[in-house]
Amino acid sequence: MTTTSENAPSTQPPAPTREPRRSRPPIVAGRRPRKEIVLVGTFVVVPLLAVAAAVPAAWGWGIGWTDIGLVAFFYALSGLGVTVGFHRYFTHGSFRTVRPLRIGLAVAGSMAMQGPVISWVADHRRHHAYADREGDPHSPWRFGTTATALVKGFWHAHVGWLFDRDMTNIERFAPDLLADRDIVRVNRLFPLLSAATLLLPALLGGLLTWSWTGALTGFFWAGLVRIALLHHVTWSVNSICHMLGERPFRSRDRSANFWPLAIASFGESWHNSHHADPTCARHGVERGQLDISAAVIRLFERLGWAWKVRWPTPQRLEKLRQP
Template identity: 60%
Template sequence: MATLTQTGPTPGTPAVTTGPKPILGDVRDAGRQSLIYLFLLVPMAALAAAVPFAWNTGLLSWTDIGLAVGFYLLTLHGVTVGFHRLFTHGSFNPNRPVKIALAILGSMAVQGPLITWVADHRRHHAFSDKEGDPHSPWLFGTSALALTRGFWHAHMGWMFQPRNTSNEERFAPDLRRDRDLVMVDRLFWVWTVATFFLPAVLGGLIAGSWTGAATAFFWASLVRVSALHHATWSTNSICHMIGERPFKSRDKAANFWPLALLSGGESWHNSHHADPTCARHGVKRGQIDTSARIIWFMERAGWVSDVKWPRPERFAKLVAD
């Protein structure tokens, strides 16, 4: 089968290396593929069991809720502000502590190592909703059956494919040259252990019991990780299928307001694909974008600079006909 190639950098993403290097990576080894199943399916099983578990046992405390919400917000914005707007699109320049903190918090979302995540997402923008896009819902056609298959593929099915879709050398050479980010990437297993066991330790200490540790592990570790997985995956699936498209983009990305709060503003997806490097995705009045608000706060604190805020004249030219 012929390998896919790209002839140049994608607008809105940091430059990638030139030349006919293949996009598709090697076949994943059995151990890595098994870990993907483990860290996706076990939290998902907990999420599916969450309501009957709480109903039948009553084992859900305010400590569990507080830890789940707190870790959700920290890791959510590690992905949205860090992995996505900073490391993928270069929407702002951080100081070193902020850069490292965002890389660690994003890793604690358990969506894959930093450099792999960024390479996959840059590839998505390079081939958005075309052949070569790792998670477009439109790759199989437009019939009801094809879109059902496409939704599953875009939402999570693409991660179970045995072939690695990222090509870090091609799509993330800048991150591979950053010693701090390479170290965070290599220590992904540490951040994975931390994200599952820190809530349990805190829950046990606050409740003063092993039961408190166990319920915190269930709610603030397993259920929280899976809930964030699905919020992120919905941007790949739902936000490329339904919603409003007020701006011109070269794909089917759409704004889907019901997901705005859960996704930290990522569901203003048409706006993002119209201007990928923009630090604010909810560019219109009233569009909730907590990730942009965090970037705004860090800019005011002097922790980040060169923020690429929306330019009204640019978006005026992008208004869809």
């Protein structure tokens, strides 16, 4: 008769251990440093002061065709960098593209001085996840529906939210961009690109007119004034387009199509259409709705630089339309 020692190894497999369930990262990641708040204030106030000085400056100096050309070029470059790049490509994946264009879109969008690409995308994805509800970083309905609350909400949605001390958690809302080495590099270069977006118009203005006056007016009009105009057009999509306009499509929020901003925003103000179908590459989906960003994406597609573009279909639109 044999006996088994109490210390002999067991022939039974060990009981499976259940790994602890991972909780989702929070939507905010700490408090924004005070020096960053001051920097944001500088980016907001200085271009705005330039706009305030624009009328007397135009009266005193005038504005030449060189200045107008530079404003148009840099407004389109940085504006489409935001709408096509930061928004429709990086945030919503409305199309696929080649590596050089991906980097170029990140650089061009950074030159709008609206923040580094990764934090911009994280903020906007958070906006869509919680649109016009608690957690939305810039809803105009945050404080209620009374007249006083809406005035306060408009200010918050338009520019006040930029001074909020809570930072969106980029690890939760933009992990794909954090894993992209090219985009991380561009993200780190934001201060340099911010300087470039102001100095390049001055350099070109000086070279094209071969004068210091041309450099000064290039810096003023195509640098400061252009940045301020682009800021407020983008911010108006956050504020006005969640308060005024038409809502032909179903969405979980109060987004609206506001046609007066369609050209200046490169098609971003067809906001109800966008919130109803966020990954769609075209926001102006109805007949006669101009969408310059969609036209640029179409050009990229024809050149072979973009593919798997998410274009709207009649069947999809009918499913989304309000009854």
